[in-house]
Amino acid sequence: MSQLPAFxxxxxxxxxxSFPGDKAALICLLxxxxxxxxxxxxxxESFYRAFGDRVxxxxxxQTLEGxxxxxxxxxxxxxxxxxxxxxxxxxxxxxxVPSLFLSDDQGNLAKQxxxxxxxxxxxxxxxxSDSLDTEAPELDWEALPxxxxxxxxxxxxxxxADRLRAEAENSPLRAxxxxxxxxxxxxxxxxxxxxxxxLPLVPPTPxxxxxxxxxxxxxxxxxxxxxxxxxxxxxxxxxAINAVMAGAKPEYxxxxxxxxxxxxxxxxxxxxxxxxxxxxxxxxxxNGPIRERIGMNMKLGVLGQGSxxxxxxxxxxxxxxxxxxxxxxxxxxxxxxxxxxKFTMCFPExxxxxxxxxxxxxxxxxxxxxxxxxxxxxxxxTLIVDQSSRTASQLxxxxxxxxxxxxxxxxxxxxxxxxxxxxxxxxxxxxxxxxKADIRAxxxxxxxxxxxxLVENEVSAVGFPKSAAASMTEEALQKELPKFKSDADIHIxxxxxxxxxxxxxxxxxxxxxxxxxxxSRKIExx
Amino acid sequence: xxxxxxxxxxxxxxxxxITPRSGVITGRVALLDISKPRGNVLLDRLETLLSExxxxxxxxxxxxxxxxxxxxxxxxxxxxxxxxxxIEGLAD
Numbered sequence: 235m236s237q238l239p240a241f242x243x244x245x246x247x248x249x250x251x252s253f254p255g256d257k258a259a260l261i262c263l264l265x266x267x268x269x270x271x272x273x274x275x276x277x278x279e280s281f282y283r284a285f286g287d288r289v290x291x292x293x294x295x296q297t298l299e300g301x302x303x304x305x306x307x308x309x310x311x312x313x314x315x316x317x318x319x320x321x322x323x324x325x326x327x328x329x330x331v332p333s334l335f336l337s338d339d340q341g342n343l344a345k346q347x348x349x350x351x352x353x354x355x356x357x358x359x360x361x362x363s364d365s366l367d368t369e370a371p372e373l374d375w376e377a378l379p380x381x382x383x384x385x386x387x388x389x390x391x392x393x394x395a396d397r398l399r400a401e402a403e404n405s406p407l408r409a410x411x412x413x414x415x416x417x418x419x420x421x422x423x424x425x426x427x428x429x430x431x432x433l434p435l436v437p438p439t440p441x442x443x444x445x446x447x448x449x450x451x452x453x454x455x456x457x458x459x460x461x462x463x464x465x466x467x468x469x470x471x472x473x474a475i476n477a478v479m480a481g482a483k484p485e486y487x488x489x490x491x492x493x494x495x496x497x498x499x500x501x502x503x504x505x506x507x508x509x510x511x512x513x514x515x516x517x518x519x520x521n522g523p524i525r526e527r528i529g530m531n532m533k534l535g536v537l538g539q540g541s542x543x544x545x546x547x548x549x550x551x552x553x554x555x556x557x558x559x560x561x562x563x564x565x566x567x568x569x570x571x572x573x574x575x576k577f578t579m580c581f582p583e584x585x586x587x588x589x590x591x592x593x594x595x596x597x598x599x600x601x602x603x604x605x606x607x608x609x610x611x612x613x614x615x616t617l618i619v620d621q622s623s624r625t626a627s628q629l630x631x632x633x634x635x636x637x638x639x640x641x642x643x644x645x646x647x648x649x650x651x652x653x654x655x656x657x658x659x660x661x662x663x664x665x666x667x668x669x670k671a672d673i674r675a676x677x678x679x680x681x682x683x684x685x686x687x688l689v690e691n692e693v694s695a696v697g698f699p700k701s702a703a704a705s706m707t708e709e710a711l712q713k714e715l716p717k718f719k720s721d722a723d724i725h726i727x728x729x730x731x732x733x734x735x736x737x738x739x740x741x742x743x744x745x746x747x748x749x750x751x752x753x754s755r756k757i758e759x760x
Numbered sequence: 761x762x763x764x765x766x767x768x769x770x771x772x773x774x775x776x777x778i779t780p781r782s783g784v785i786t787g788r789v790a791l792l793d794i795s796k797p798r799g800n801v802l803l804d805r806l807e808t809l810l811s812e813x814x815x816x817x818x819x820x821x822x823x824x825x826x827x828x829x830x831x832x833x834x835x836x837x838x839x840x841x842x843x844x845x846x847i848e849g850l851a852d
Contacts, residue, residue, distance in 0.1 A: 410766040420762045429767050438765050466769025475767045506828035555768040749828040 236343050238335060239325040243294055243565045245313035246305070251292065254341030258366075259290040263323050264332040266300025270350050271332045273307040273378070277355060280371035281311045284359070286368045286748035294322055296331070296388045314659035323389035324398040330384040336360075337660035349384030406447060406454040407440055409471055423478075429557055431549070431577055435479040446474040451489030451760060459498030462505035464560030468494050472558050473550075480550035485528045485760075486543055489606050492552045492755040493518055493580075497551065501751040507610045507743065508561035513569030514743035514750070516555075517611040517652060518548055518580040519727055521594035524605030524757055525582035532584040534731035537615045537654065537738060548578030557715055573613060581729060587657050588728035589664045596670070597754045604757035609652050609725065610750035614740030616642055620659070621735040626666030629659055630676035633737060637717060637724075642743040644688050646681075646715045650723035650742035650752075659737050674721040680718035688715065719745075725752070785814050790843040792831075793823040800847040806847065 238261070242252045252439050264271035282499050300658040301314045317323055328331065328348075336345040336358065347354050356375050369472045389398055393410075412427075414420045420437045424430055436442065438557060447454055447470070454471040461464070461468045470491065472711055478492050492572040497504040497516055507514045511601060519673035533540035569576070585592040594605035618636030623629040633653060640747060641648045657699075663673060685706070688697040703711060718724055723745060730736075743749050789810060791803045791836055800823075807819050825830045839846055 235851045250846045374845070407765065410770055412764050412766055414762045414764065416761055424764070437762060438767060440765060461769070464769060464771065464773075466771060468769075471765075472767065472769065475765045479767060500779050503829055505830065510828065553767070560769070656763050722844060746827070 238337050238341055238343050239322070239542035240341065241322045241325065243292070243315040243317060243322060245315055246301075247313065252316060253290070254337065255290045256337075256339060257288065257290050258339050258344075259292060259335075259337045259341075260285070261292040261294070261326075261337065262332055263294050263296070263317065263326060263328055263387070265296040265385065265388060266304045267297075268331050268385045271383040272304075272307070273382055274332050274334075274350050274355075275310060277303065277350075277371075277373065277378070278312070279307070279308070279310050280373045281359065281362075282310070283364060284369060284371035285362055286312065288368065296320060296323060299350055320389040320394065320398055321401075322625045323387050324395075324402060328387045329390050331387045331746045332384055333387070336362075344632065350379070350382040352378050352380050397505045405440075405444075407441075407471060408442060408455060408469075409475060411440070428562070429479065429553075431552060431556065433577070435553075436481050438475040438478040440543040442478045443471065443474050446478050446482070446484050446487060447471070449474075449484030450491060450758060450759060452491065452758065458494050461494070461498050461555065461559035462561075463509065463566040466558040466560060468498065468554060468558045473554050475545075476554040476557055477550040480546045480553050481542065482546040482550045483528070483542070486547050486550070488604075488758045489518075489520060489524065489528070489547050489580075489758060490554070492606045492757045493547070494554055496606060496753040496755040497555070499753050502608060502610065503750045504555060504559065504561075505566075506554060507750055508559070511568050511570045512612050512743060513571055513573050513576075514612045515573060515575040515579060516551060516740070517575060517609045517740050518549075518551065518616070519593055519607045519609070520547075520580065520582040520605070520654070520757075521585065521592050521599070521607070523758065524604040525585075525603060532582040532583040532729050536581050536729040536731075537579075537582075544580050544582070545578050548580030551580070552576060552578060557725075561645055575611065575614070579611075581654075582655070583727040584729045586734075589660065590670045590726075590728075593727050594754060595723065599754065599756065604759065605754050606757055607752060607754040607760040609740065609752045610743045611651075611652060612649075612743050614652070615738030616741065617656060618737045618739060619621065620737075623662065626663045626668040626672070627676060629662045630668060630673045631675065631680045633659075633739075634680035634717070636737075637677060637739055640717070640739070642694070642696045644694055645720040646683065646688055646697075646717055648745075650718065650725065650745040652725045652727065652740040652742070653705045654730065654738040654740075655726060655728050656737050657728065657732050657733060658735045660728055662735075670726050671721070673726060674724045677724055678716035678718060678721060682714040684712045684714050686711040784815060785810075785845055786841060787844040788818045788820060790820050790822055790839045790846040792839065792846060792848040793821070794827040794848065794850060795824050796827045796850070799827075803847075803849045804847075 247249050249270050294317040298318045330348050334347040414423050424435045452470045456470050457467045459468045528543050530543040555561050568578045620632040689703040690700050793799045
């Protein structure tokens with residue numbers, strides 16, 4: 235004889251009712267929208283009237299509204315207990331409602347009936363009447379159907395069962411489980427499901443996701459952000475699943491979570507960044523001690539392949555945007571050309587090789603803070619090759635000329651740039667005492683062009699509209715505009731190998747309120 | 761058997777019904793410019809043509825603050841409450 239699971243449920247007055255008590259018990263689990271359950275309500279009422287003073291009576295319903303309707307429809311003498319959490323239904327492992335259990339006074343299972351089989355219920359009534367030495371229930375058995383199959387218990391509903399199982403196992407995982415048949419190739423399956431960016435994914439098994447979750451102290455069900463375009467809840471768990479697929483390690487998770495928070499702000503506008511035909515993509519820059527701790531590459535080949543941390547952190551963010559946010563090429567992601575940064579683009583700044591304030595300090599964080607900054611960039615890294623300049627003013631001038639092509643050489647005040655200055659160029663700039671402000675000023679100086687040169691013309695219609703220029707004075711047309719509306723639109727970081735005089739630049743998208751504003755978020759310390 | 765966890769938001773998309781098409785354009789017609797370059801050129805021309813060809817319609821012009829973001833709720837509401845038809849100029 236097996237022991238039935240103990241439970242504690244609330245009755246209709248909110249009083250706690252516990253099982254087992256000190257008597258034999260009848261336990262019936264049912265739900266209101268099941269016709270068979272409604273058929274047995276009068277039977278249960280007659281059982282209660284006949285045996286209610288000698289056995290404990292537990293009738294539990296699976297939905298709150300349903301319990302109210304059962305009360306209105308049948309007005310039973312017993313209280314309908316609240317199993318809307320389905321914990322008892324799950325613990326009793328039922329597939330079907332109604333399920334009726336008879337236990338002895340020790341809580342041991344004596345009998346279990348599933349659905350309604352008149353003969354079985356009638357036999358139970360006789361047995362109870364005999365054993366309790368009392369009258370049998372008053373009931374016109376012949377008026378009842380011989381057999382009714384019952385309905386599926388809510389506790390085995392595929393949308394609910396996994397959560398109940400996880401709760402019962404005390405697992406932090408709540409995501410839907412997907413079983414891949416042994417004959418299927420799991421890698422092909424994930425491609426077929428549309429989870430992939432085009433490259434193979436690491437299967438996010440529960441074990442791998444649990445391991446990934448060790449990378450944060452945050453609750454797996456915490457909603458980190460609501461992610462456009464589909465406004466999906468980006469929980470820590472969902473982000474961890476995508477991080478596993480990207481090939482990330484648990485120690486990278488904090489960076490990924492912070493990046494998700496950053497891109498889901500109104501300022502960053504991930505909806506527009508993904509949707510634009512221009513083809514923008516997040517570019518992540520990591521600062522602080524975490525760079526070394528998780529083995530990011532900030533030196534040779536920093537913007538290229540070869541570093542697991544750089545590559546998979548950037549990829550995890552993109553996969554999360556794809557799978558949680560729902561931004562997919564051809565859907566709401568509508569880039570004309572796309573760009574390879576849409577696979578991944580994440581790199582750390584080489585702060586130790588940087589004679590100036592690193593990016594996160596410029597943006598108001600402490601030097602020891604770990605910070606991720608996200609930019610919306612449409613192209614890059616484009617190289618600025620200057621192996622010749624030996625003075626800071628020459629080199630900063632070169633950097634400026636190299637940035638003229640951002641958007642289009644005739645497009646001034648149009649966008650921002652993220653300039654990645656290589657160490658050899660840093661040495662040239664610092665030798666003449668150049669600060670970041672000096673670099674920015676020099677870039678603005680060498681890119682200044684009179685408006686007259688920026689007016690639409692036979693070579694290109696891009697730039698200042700002819701109609702606007704027509705109403706301007708000659709003096710106004712000679713006013714010089716630098717490339718960038720503000721010096722603050724020139725973001726500067728240091729990274730790359732010690733050898734080589736090649737700096738790089740990422741070109742922005744629609745900058746500011748009109749499009750995207752770069753956002754920094756502190757990374758959780760674990 | 762390999763079990764993996766669903767990486768998506770698991771949300772069921774909301775099914776929205778298309779307003780029944782009457783086959784006739786009458787009443788108030790909204791033209792929404794998303795503020796992309798030259799979108800207004802297209803919509804100006806469209807307004808002229810609609811006004812020439814359809815008698816008794818009223819054309820109301822609207823524009824989004826920026827093409828990079830969804831239209832603000834207040835603008836959507838205003839368009840919905842004051843118009844029978846809408847044409848949006850995507851300009852791409």
